[in-house]
Amino acid sequence: QRTNLALIKIDAKGTPPLKFGDSDAVRVGAMVIGVGYPLDAGISPEVGNVSSISLGQAMKFFATSHICSTVRVTEGQAGSPLLNTKGEVIGMVVAAESNGSHSYAIPAAAIKKVQPDLVKYHQPKYGFVGIGIREETADPQGNPLSPPKVLVAHVYPGTSAAMSGIQKGDLILEINDQPIRQAADVMNATFYLRVSDKIAIKVRKANGDEKTYMIEIGPRPVAPATTVPAGSKPLGDGIPINAPGGPPGSQKQ
DSSP states (O other): OOSOOOOOOOOOSSOOOOOBOOGGGOOTTOEEEEEEOGGGSOOEEEEEEEEEEEEEETTEEEEEEEEEESOOOOTTOTTOEEEOTTSOEEEEEEEEOTTSSOEEEEEHHHHHHHHHHHHHHSSOOOEEOSEEEEEEEEOTTSOEEEEEEEEEEEEOTTSHHHHHTOOTTOEEEEETTEEOOSHHHHHHHHHTOOTTOEEEEEEEOTTSOEEEEEEEOEEOOSOGGGGOOTTOEETTSOOOOSOTTSOOOOOOO
8 A cells, every 4th residue: 555566477389577776877868768658548658758756646645755757647557657768667657746747656676675575475575663753844933944844743653763762852863874855865775774773863853952762663564653743754754744844744655
C-alpha cells in the first residue's frame, strides 16, 4: 500500500526486459516518456517533462519523493513505466492529478529497494526509526522560515530512538551526515533503511547544544499512525496528520 508495487512472474520467451536507469540523476525539465496500454487500446506513448521531485500529491504524502511529470495518463495506464531518453526505466506511474495534467512515478531506486523483499518475503519489509516529525514553515509571529524547521514531534516508547535519548522538540539537523532542510529530506533518508541498519541523527537541543544519536532501525509496526499525535508524520511512513504548513487530513499511501 505504501508503494503501490506488486511483483508478477510470467512464463514467456522473446520478451527482453527494460533496463533500470538512474532515477537519482533525474532533474527538473528532463524529457521523459510514459508507455501504457489504456483500456487495452494498444500501446500509447506519451512524452512530457519532469516538473518536480515531489513528496506529496493533493491531500496525500508519498512514502518517498516521486517523479512528477507532465506525462498525461488515462484510465488503465497505472503501472506504466516512465522512461528517460535512453529508454531506461526511471520510475513507474502510480498516481495522477484528477485533471490529468500531471502524473507521479515512484522512482526506480525505490522499486529496486522493494523488489527483493517481494521475491523473498512476498511483501515489503520497511524499517521504522521510532520518531514522528513536524515541519514548521513559520515562526510564532507568522513570519516564513526559509528553510523550514524539522522537529521531533513524538518518540515511540520501546524503540531504539526512545532508548537513545532523542527528545520531543529536538531540531533535526542531519541524518547520516546529510543536511535536513525539509520533511521530504527526512522521509527520503529513512525510506531506504532496513531493519538492523544504524543511522546517525544530529539534532540541536532546546538549550542550543548539538548532539548526534545512533539509532538502530526496527521493524515497522503495522499501523504506527494510530498513535501519532496531531501535527506529526511518523518517520519512515507516508502519512500526514495535520502537519503545520502542509495539507490537512490523513491517508495511507
